[in-house]
Amino acid sequence: MQRTPAPTIADVAERAGVSPATASRALSNYGRVSKDTVEKVRSAAAEIGYRPNELARAMRVGSTRTIGLVIIADFTNAFFDRATKAIVDAARAHDYQVLITNTDEDIDVEQQAVLTLLDKQVDGLIIVPSLAKEHPHLGTTQLGGRPVVLIDRRIDELPLTSVTTDDASGTRAAVLDATAKGHRKLGFLISAVGVPEFTTIAPTEMISTVRDRSNGFRRGATDSNIPIADQLWVYCADEPSSSEAAVASMLDSDMPPSVIFTSNNDMALAVLQVAGQRGLAIGRDLSLVTVDDSVWAAAMVPGISVIARPVEELGSIAVARLVERIESPGQDVERLVLPTQYISRSSVATI
Amino acid sequence: MQRTPAPTIADVAERAGVSPATASRALSNYGRVSKDTVEKVRSAAAEIGYRPNELARAMRVGSTRTIGLVIIADFTNAFFDRATKAIVDAARAHDYQVLITNTDEDIDVEQQAVLTLLDKQVDGLIIVPSLAKEHPHLGTTQLGGRPVVLIDRRIDELPLTSVTTDDASGTRAAVLDATAKGHRKLGFLISAVGVPEFTTIAPTEMISTVRDRSNGFRRGATDSNIPIADQLWVYCADEPSSSEAAVASMLDSDMPPSVIFTSNNDMALAVLQVAGQRGLAIGRDLSLVTVDDSVWAAAMVPGISVIARPVEELGSIAVARLVERIESPGQDVERLVLPTQYISRSSVATI
DNA sequence: AGGTTTTGCGAGAACGTTCTCGCACAGAAT
DNA sequence: ATTCTGTGCGAGAACGTTCTCGCAAAACCT
Numbered sequence: 046m047q048r049t050p051a052p053t054i055a056d057v058a059e060r061a062g063v064s065p066a067t068a069s070r071a072l073s074n075y076g077r078v079s080k081d082t083v084e085k086v087r088s089a090a091a092e093i094g095y096r097p098n099e100l101a102r103a104m105r106v107g108s109t110r111t112i113g114l115v116i117i118a119d120f121t122n123a124f125f126d127r128a129t130k131a132i133v134d135a136a137r138a139h140d141y142q143v144l145i146t147n148t149d150e151d152i153d154v155e156q157q158a159v160l161t162l163l164d165k166q167v168d169g170l171i172i173v174p175s176l177a178k179e180h181p182h183l184g185t186t187q188l189g190g191r192p193v194v195l196i197d198r199r200i201d202e203l204p205l206t207s208v209t210t211d212d213a214s215g216t217r218a219a220v221l222d223a224t225a226k227g228h229r230k231l232g233f234l235i236s237a238v239g240v241p242e243f244t245t246i247a248p249t250e251m252i253s254t255v256r257d258r259s260n261g262f263r264r265g266a267t268d269s270n271i272p273i274a275d276q277l278w279v280y281c282a283d284e285p286s287s288s289e290a291a292v293a294s295m296l297d298s299d300m301p302p303s304v305i306f307t308s309n310n311d312m313a314l315a316v317l318q319v320a321g322q323r324g325l326a327i328g329r330d331l332s333l334v335t336v337d338d339s340v341w342a343a344a345m346v347p348g349i350s351v352i353a354r355p356v357e358e359l360g361s362i363a364v365a366r367l368v369e370r371i372e373s374p375g376q377d378v379e380r381l382v383l384p385t386q387y388i389s390r391s392s393v394a395t396i
Numbered sequence: 397m398q399r400t401p402a403p404t405i406a407d408v409a410e411r412a413g414v415s416p417a418t419a420s421r422a423l424s425n426y427g428r429v430s431k432d433t434v435e436k437v438r439s440a441a442a443e444i445g446y447r448p449n450e451l452a453r454a455m456r457v458g459s460t461r462t463i464g465l466v467i468i469a470d471f472t473n474a475f476f477d478r479a480t481k482a483i484v485d486a487a488r489a490h491d492y493q494v495l496i497t498n499t500d501e502d503i504d505v506e507q508q509a510v511l512t513l514l515d516k517q518v519d520g521l522i523i524v525p526s527l528a529k530e531h532p533h534l535g536t537t538q539l540g541g542r543p544v545v546l547i548d549r550r551i552d553e554l555p556l557t558s559v560t561t562d563d564a565s566g567t568r569a570a571v572l573d574a575t576a577k578g579h580r581k582l583g584f585l586i587s588a589v590g591v592p593e594f595t596t597i598a599p600t601e602m603i604s605t606v607r608d609r610s611n612g613f614r615r616g617a618t619d620s621n622i623p624i625a626d627q628l629w630v631y632c633a634d635e636p637s638s639s640e641a642a643v644a645s646m647l648d649s650d651m652p653p654s655v656i657f658t659s660n661n662d663m664a665l666a667v668l669q670v671a672g673q674r675g676l677a678i679g680r681d682l683s684l685v686t687v688d689d690s691v692w693a694a695a696m697v698p699g700i701s702v703i704a705r706p707v708e709e710l711g712s713i714a715v716a717r718l719v720e721r722i723e724s725p726g727q728d729v730e731r732l733v734l735p736t737q738y739i740s741r742s743s744v745a746t747i
Numbered sequence: 748a749g750g751t752t753t754t755g756c757g758a759g760a761a762c763g764t765t766c767t768c769g770c771a772c773a774g775a776a777t
Numbered sequence: 778a779t780t781c782t783g784t785g786c787g788a789g790a791a792c793g794t795t796c797t798c799g800c801a802a803a804a805c806c807t
Contacts, residue, residue, distance in 0.1 A: 066759090066796080105793080430785060
């Protein structure tokens with residue numbers, strides 16, 4: 046437990062009988078060193094268990110080989126874990142480490158997190174941006190010229206590289222599947238931050254994923270000739286109590302939908318919950334489609350039909366793009382959109 | 397996009413008309429500075445948007461205020477995401493950041509990860525250790541005197557502080573519940589690394605959680621007077637193909653169990669999968685209990701009975717203990733064990 | 748032999764902080 | 778008027794690297 050000071054390159058140099066400069070050259074093989082001294086230094090380093098202090102190196106070379114991740118921890122959506130793992134693994138493959146921060150959809154903590162990460166001199170950032178009108182911390186000057194890649198959600202107003210998914214197409218495909226199976230009364234339960242409880246009137250601002258899913262839903266419905274009157278759009282706060290109340294009110298409305306599409310898994314869980322309470326069997330009495338595949342959605346009986354997004358690819362591509370921009374700055378902003386896939390299981394009944 | 401060099405404390409000092417030393421004192425308020433100069437320096441710093449370089453500060457003061465997290469990313473167990481979020485949040489509350497690394501149960505990448513984190517001068521480590529006979533990288537000397545807290549799993553041979561859960565009691569409670577409901581043929585599907593496919597003979601080494609769950613199961617069974625002959629213990633590789641084959645073989649055996657306890661959620665998913673294929677309804681034709689609560693286990697119909705572990709507390713307590721040891725070294729090793737809770741839902745039938 | 752290039756290495760600066768030390772000057776005590 | 782205590786501040790070292798520069802010796806050329 047004695048905190049004996051870690052050996053420095055000076056210790057290695059002394060033991061090898063050379064100068065620190067030469068020791069550094071020998072270990073990081075650059076410059077000119079003789080074979081002999083390289084050998085001497087290497088073994089000296091090994092003998093005393095020398096490991097270079099990455100802090101000091103970072104200080105000197107101006108790069109920490111660390112990327113900052115600002116993500117929202119959202120357990121139900123199976124996004125946080127899959128994306129985080131993909132990002133951490135991809136980063137390691139590029140020889141980068143990941144400093145992680147969590148924001149609970151709060152723009153202020155997001156802003157604080159970005160500052161803290163920048164203070165720690167991360168080389169770049171991957172961010173899942175929170176909903177907000179203003180993103181003062183994401184201006185290029187605020188970032189000290191360090192590259193940023195947005196994932197999951199775009200911010201159309203800002204010239205930032207992003208990697209997102211084509212949720213509109215996936216959602217449209219899901220709607221088409223349901224209408225092909227005979228559903229004519231469609232429910233759409235949309236997670237929306239900022240609304241109290243739930244409402245049928247659209248909030249003025251929504252994150253890009255929700256907008257995309259809404260557009261896809263709309264396209265699917267019009268392509269299937271479902272009139273507006275047979276669509277029930279409900280915007281709902283991301284609270285179990287609110288979402289369950291919202292589902293109940295949908296089922297009790299004048300136009301109870303035979304299928305409910307949910308814009309995220311919190312909402313899907315609410316549907317499951319309420320259906321369970323009422324003895325409604327999913328895939329028979331009530332149909333359900335949600336976003337993001339998961340082991341649970343696949344293993345449940347019935348299996349839940351989902352709009353699957355390539356979350357792992359999203360993470361690894363984000364890292365690749367970020368590293369690209371870290372190592373050769375001045376690239377154009379890119380807005381990548383990855384394809385989604387509708388996976389039909391048995392939660393949508395044929396009627 | 398111009399990479400204008402970030403302002404340093406020298407810039408602040410110049411603008412305020414003082415020396416860097418005074419500027420530093422004014423900003424970090426220590427030493428002796430007059431009210432006036434504090435004010436001058438503060439506003440100078442604000443005007444040019446000065447933010448201290450944490451790297452340089454860390455270099456000087458010898459502390460990065462960063463903790464390293466080495467965790468296994470295991471999506472199905474809903475442990476990775478909950479624990480990670482709890483740790484990140486707790487760390488931030490203590491004004492620490494988290495460098496995260498993932499090991500896929502591989503001792504070599506774990507060792508490498510620990511080294512990398514130490515090179516980055518983390519102040520301490522939180523580790524979910526992989527199964528192995530030897531843990532050469534976890535000796536106190538290898539860690540350079542930096543504190544470590546193990547979570548989820550203990551390593552009894554090493555004098556390391558750990559925060560784990562009392563899985564034995566939870567498992568015993570689960571068994572007692574099942575036998576009280578009339579089950580007399582018990583299946584136990586145990587995830588074991590290193591076994592090929594599946595087998596009924598116990599591997600020589602198991603991670604502490606699996607050992608604890610096994611002990612709890614054994615105690616529950618003997619307390620309920622279930623003879624060994626009516627227990628079917630199967631050790632299984634953590635691969636969907638293996639676990640599904642294992643479940644199938646259990647159901648087809650001479651002594652098909654009426655209830656299957658699974659030692660982790662990968663195994664539980666296999667049970668769900670095979671039961672679904674065979675048209676066996678969980679909670680009626682086949683009963684199931686698994687470990688770790690999740691939104692899905694609660695929302696499914698029927699709800700899955702689980703041995704719930706306080707994962708968030710586990711994470712935040714681990715951080716608290718670690719920070720304690722970082723800030724005042726030389727504390728005794730502590731092996732905390734948090735209580736588990738058996739949550740009875742409807743996946744266990746009464747027969 | 749003489750000059751020129753190449754090779755190996757050390758001295759020392761630099762990265763941006765913090766912090767010890769000492770100096771000058773103020774006001775208070777003798 | 779002289780000594781003392783205290784206050785505010787600057788000079789400079791230190792943290793552990795990397796990297797530029799210059800210098801000596803060795804190698805190469807005529």
